[in-house]
Amino acid sequence: MTSSPLPASTSNIAPSAFRRIANTFYRHPTMTLILMLLPILLWLGVVYLGSLSAMLTQSFFSLDGFSGRVIREFTFRTYNQLLSDASNLDIILRTAGMAAAVTITCALIAFPLAYYMARYANYRMKGLLYLGVMLPLWSSYIVRVYSWRLILAQEGILTWFLNGLGLGGVLNWVLSIPGLGGSSLSFSYLGVFIVFVYIWLPYMILPINAALERVPKSVIEASADLGARPGYTFRKVILPLAFPGVVAGSIFTFSLTLGDYIIPSVFGNSSFYIGQAVYSHQGTAGNIPLAAALTVVPIIIMGVYLLIARRLGAFDAL
């Protein structure tokens, strides 16, 4: 058991305060981990999650009709009010219906573009197209919404275009349809619908493109080799493989439409969507419980939607 005498520190670096602190961190990795996670846990965990759950609990309170004050007692009254009141149900159905329509239309418009990008574009064209899809996405949301103010205005380009084609009468007829139109193009269901499709379109294009890119060329060639015509191959091979991408994109379009209140308030007529209803209830009306309950609806819808989407394989396509 021989040992040679050596200076106390085997490394010849003088211990400074920093080194001692670093050593303490090194020797207690769990404590260091907790310390590093503390800021984010406090910020998001306490502030954000806390306020989310506070809001959730608010939905189980109710508003006293006479005093206008919130009664802090657990009750289902507010939810009851939400689901039994026809106007509230209207709002929910209107919003969900709009979300569905927007999703389907986005898928229809996005698919050809995504398909072209994945299957026919060469390397340079693909990069350009990709940039072409990303650029609107990166441009400011509010500005993109604003641009439709210009377009849908009665004196704006769209009306000018339709009039030029002699379709002015068609436009008026469409606007007079109750579920579709409104006082003018810029204050109608149709207007809201068009703007929604425009805004969320890139969110649908990208996942579909990603899913299509993942279809190996050899699979398509095999299908052709086995005697299938291009149309058949498309229906039976490509479409099913691309479907998870469509579902993934639909998550975005559906959820974003459910939660948006700006586009309906700018382009809609007087009928409310969920977002606007929430905004108005928590505002001067002070009916926080109802606002909170209304907010829960999109959360639940998206929760169910996500479960279905995961089953359909969308998460692998993200």
Place this chain on the structure above:
Amino acid sequence: MAEGKSIAVRFSNVSRHFGEVKAVDAVSLELFDGEFFSMLGPSGSGKTTCLRLIAGFEQPTGGVIELHGRNVVGIPPYERDVNTVFQDYALFPHMTVGDNVGYGLMIKRVPKKERQERVRDMLELVQLPGLGDRKPSQLSGGQRQRVALARALINHPGVLLLDEPLGALDLKLRQQMQIELKSLQQRLGITFVYVTHDQEEALTMSDRLAVFNQGKIEQLGTPAEVYERPQTEFVAGFVGISNIIRGAAAQKITGSGGAFSIRPEKIRICPPETPNTPELFSEEGVIRDVIYLGMHTRYLVELKDGGDLTVVEQNLQSTSMDVLAAKGRRVKLMWHKDFNRPIGGGA
């Protein structure tokens, strides 16, 4: 065995467990100052874990590790007088070669001028003069390996650890680097601890070596000892080609029942009618397979009473045609009794 030599590294009953897995299982060893020590073994045998225990990247779950007499359990790697040459070299891609090599000195706040001088000298020593301004991505694999070496050595560590540093190099380069590393070590006098799975490498370079298997050391000794006198079947098989004969066949050849091993180059192939001699063991058989390897030939001989032996002979006078024609021939194998090695735990 100590003879007044100082102990650079001592493991006293060191274990490293990962849950149920015993990566290192109660290992004890002593490494002397200034020796070239290899840890040899297959993947998962615990040799790399032992190296990392010395470096400080792992902490033992049991036992004591001493560096030059000082217990280093719990001490971080940056406080140990040990430097490592990593298997993937681990060069810093965003720094030049010069900054890489001088990193340890920079941390120690060595003044810039002195640092640059020492870096220059170091690069000369590893035969990379003038490459200080290049980036690692601009170097070849062999050059990067030398930079990693230089970066470690410049700090004059008490112990240098090398984790299979030559694995990524091609054969010729590897052999050249083995010679260079050995001569470098002898010149500098630093203790080298070298991990490898290549037994030829370990035999070439080491003063002593330890053969690891499943977290334990099966044998520790000089290359000659380990090769000529393997103590277990595993060592016999891992270091060099082992011929192991057991049971009834062993009984017939040696007269006693225990298993034994015999190195393939110690066996001579003779015509079947050669008379036996008292100092040689012998057995008859048929050559089943011939593998021509240029410098030597490997014969697989099936023995008359069961089992087979591999025999290696230098092609001193025979050509490939000659040796390949030997296939199927009946022969008698004969070897000196002294070369026979009883195997513990066999039979």
Place this chain on the structure above:
Amino acid sequence: MHSERAPLGLRIGTIGAILFLHVPLLLIFLYAFTTEDASFTFPPPGLTTEWFGVLWARREFWEALQLSLTVAVISTGIALALGTITSLALYRSRFFGRDAISLMIILPIALPGIVTGIALRSAINLTGLDFSFWTIVIGHATFCVVTVYNNVIARLRRTNYSQIEASMDLGATTLQTFRYIILPNIATALLAGGMLAFALSFDEVIVTTFTAGQQETLPIWILNQLIRPRDRPVTNVAAIFVIAVTLIPLLLAYRFTRDTSN
């Protein structure tokens, strides 16, 4: 069997989609030069650059711009700090709550804006704080963390860990290793994440309407113009400005992440 030329219908569909995506923004450019200031008449009766000068002189525009910029810078700073520390803590851990924390970080962006907005508004109401500059920053920093976190943790996971061991082996403490080795390696990821956070914050409007008091950020200014249009062409000029300020950081972030992942 597969022709290289796409069918006509497909090409039309593709071009149509691209036009649909880009024409509205181009129209904004056009309308910034129109001489008509009372409506959105198409085609524009004449072209002029006078509105640029008008905007330049408009004080509330500069105030809104300054507010947006300051909020964006500070929110990005907070997001960088929080995101980096959290990435460092989590990128090698395999402990039980790690996925939960990742989910929690994504939540502010994943949930609809009104949800985050209302949640923060009620939380701020509870604490009795005034709605001010700092409440806007709190809201923005909350959903900006995710962009930094995602970028940095992806880069950290791609970093060769033996570099870090080598640094410690050569005598550097964990703090020194962070400064000399980790930081240079994640520099472009930090930049990309920071740019994304900046653009996100500058452009944000929904959560801001809930967490702001009387302040107007630039998007809110434009929103008010949307609801009650007053200065049409001037708003268009402002819109061009906003496009530029949000587009350029994002383009840069795109370049950064693309260059280093190749």
